[in-house]
Amino acid sequence: MKLTALLLSLSLTASAAIAQSDAASEARDAARDLEEAAVALQQAESSRNRIKALTQVVQSYEDGLAALREGLRRAVIRQQRLEAQLVQQEAEIARLIGVLQTLGNNNSPTLFLHPQGPTGTARAGMMLADVMPALNAEAAELRDALQEVRILRELQLGAADTLQSGLDGAQAARTALSKAISDRTDPPKRFIEDPVQTALLIAATETLEGFASGLTDMSPEPEGLAPLPDISHRRGKLDLPLEAEILLYPDETDASGVTRPGITLATRANTLVSSPVAATIRYRGPLLDLDNVMVLEPQPGLLFVFAGLGAVFGEVGEVIPTGAPLGLMGGNDPKIDAILSQSGEGSGQDRTETLYIEVRDGKTPVDPSEWFNINKDR
Incomplete structure (x- = not known):
């Protein structure tokens, strides 16, 4: 009965520990996406619409890097759980091996005799016959767990090169995009900025x-351009301008006491x-203590203000399409060691910039949720 209870306990623990995980495959898929982004970057140089193509390449790099980070995070967590659960099972496994070695090394037939006589002995033999397939299954599951730990470790060892390649490619794509935007000639404009009037407004x-x-x-x-179409039908449906997490909702006070x-x-x-x-771009550039600011006017009287960018693209008065690049957030890409060291922590540790x-x-x-698709549930 002790052997049966021991096996049952080991079976339940092992089954919980060896739940299948796709963290490693997700990380590999992300690495493949980064390779495809590198190819797309080369092809974008000859694209008829380089700005649009490069914008998509930058976003592909960002998506791939984010997916790789998440895959690594999940892989590290999975590995830590497996190792912890295997350590917990170590004592039970040792006891089980000890019992089996005792049975296997002792040739005395009396060892297998049951105190209740032949009937008890027969029942004990039947119990052992039932136990052995379960034992073999447990051994196979443990081998799978150890193999998964090995794969996850190898994945992390090879992640540094993949991350560095992805970060370098993303930076190259951003640089190419900035150059493509600056090389444009005569972008469509709704009006010509009066720099004196703008300077006076900023000063005041x-x-x-x-x-x-x-x-x-x-x-x-x-300047004679047709008016932009009315977007009232898109209320509450607009996507946020970048992948991010909401830190503060309207009228919430930040750490500096500002609401x-x-x-x-x-x-x-x-x-x-x-x-x-x-x-239409109504303003772009530094303002107050908000770093760079981009102000868009999608229809007369409606303004979207984006503050906190590190760099801004385009010209005041320019008419831009949906999805056009507005600029880049500031800050520096984290070092590889920092990314890997944060892999086992909760997500969001590397979100150092605010918009x-x-x-x-x-x-x-007005509440931005009237126009943007924002999940306000917390």
Whole structure:
């Protein structure tokens, strides 16, 4: 009975420990995506629309790197759980091996006699016959667990080169995109900026609200382009301009004691920020203490403000399509050692940059969830 209980305990523990995981395969898929992004980067140089092609390449790199980080994180967690559970089973496995060795090494037939006589002996033999297949299955599961641990370790050892290659490729794609944008000639414009008027507004501005209100009062004469289509039907459906997590919702106070009507997002360094909708660039550049700011006007009187970028693209007055690159977040890509050391921690450890988004209807700030698809459940 002790042997049966021991095997049952070992079986339940091993079954829980060796639940199948696809963390390793997900990490490999992400590495393959990064290889495909590298090929796409070479092809983008000859594309008819280099800016669009390079924008997609940068996003592919970002998606691949994010997936690889997540795959590594899950792989590390999986490995740690397996190793911990195998350590917990070590004592039970040792006891089981001891019992089996005792049975196998002793040739005395009396060892197999049951105190209850022939009937008890027969029952004990039947019990052992039932136990052996289960024991073989446990041995196979343990071999699988040890093999999975080995695979996960090898995956982490090879991850450094893959991550470095992906980071280098992403930076090359960002550089190529910046150059392609700066090389453009005569982008379509709705109006020509008056730099003196803009400078005066900035000089007189003490708050983002005051600046946005001043922009609303400045109504440049259009240059003959057709008006942008009404986007009222897209209320609440617009995608956020980058992959990020929401840190603060409207009217929540930050660590500095500041309360704002928009949302604050946490994202990774150098992440590409894209336009969620076709719009006119009303302002781009540094403002107050908000780093670089991009203000879009998708329709008259409606302003989308993006503050906290490290670099901004385009020109004031330019009309941009949905998905057009607006700029890049600041910061520096983390070192490989830092990425690997964070793999076993919770997600979001590398989201060091923040982007603030404010929506203004006329001179009144509105909840960004009225326009953007934001899950407000916490």
